[in-house]
Amino acid sequence: MTSGGHSVLVVPVPELEPFVRGRWVHYLPSWLSHDPTFTHAHITALAPYLPRPTAADLARVAGVAAATTPFDYVLREVAELPDGFLHAPPEPVEPFVALTHALWEAFPQCPPYAGEYDVAPHVTLDQRSDLVSARSTRALLGDLLPARCRADRLELHWYEEGNCHVVVDWKLG
Template sequence: MTTGRGHTVLLVPVPELEPFARDRWAHYLASWISRDPAFTHAHITALAPYLPDPTAADLAQVAAIARATPAFDYVLREVEELPNGFIQVAPEPAAPFTALTEALWDAFPACPPYAGEYAAAPHVTLDQRSESVSVASTRALLGHLLPARCRADRLELHWYEEGNCHVLADWKLGSASV
């Protein structure tokens, strides 16, 4: 399934911000743009890094968590900059995302969110501060996309590798796996 050079991420796709996110990826990391039409560059991470080579039993555990998690609505509204310079937008409410991350981490304790390096605060990464990028310039680029009224209705397993980003699995929230 994997080559050993990439990594897996469990995430909730955010198609409402896909045009913006794909453009930013193309600007910074063109070789990481996915050719997989199901791949969504805009996302809220549920658990990363995840297992590099999940087994059928691991995937069944993820499917069970997805089935037990009802789909929910959220809004992306406020662009903010973190102390590390990343510019993001957090979902409102954040609690359903936090609960999903906690359920996945409980099931896979060897996979702490962000390898334990950062707080597991739900967000969509938009950009990084630089001489030409600020919260104001990011808001301007987003234009009419915010506020975005969104629905979290699926959990996806993505493979990230330069030149080979793609979806490995997809589960509907609150229903049988797809």
């Protein structure tokens, strides 16, 4: 990892990867990952995370992952956050909130969203504009929703222009 990027702990959502990757191609092509294991579609577990995690830090994340039982969830609808981001909230939301709080407890120096937002687990889909709405995004998703998903791993992603990749991943449970 280098100093020009940032790290994020995520739960990958491969069921929505084709759609979300397509949005990255449209909006942020220089941030598109060439790592075949990288999932652009994800639910953030903790961000920002440490810029340079040590082996001990990674072992702490492994402990949280091991203590988290895999769980099923559904993505049914497209909603809008106050900042205009269109997203799919998971149902149930509680296991994601619990995971975020467990990671935050392990890393108190890393409050979720730097303390600027409440914990609201979601998959980011698009950004509202004159041409993009929750309704149009839902229509573009077509049969991808509802998506029946399983949270069974946690990944450490590195985000940097031209260098987005998975650093390490852990199975839950």
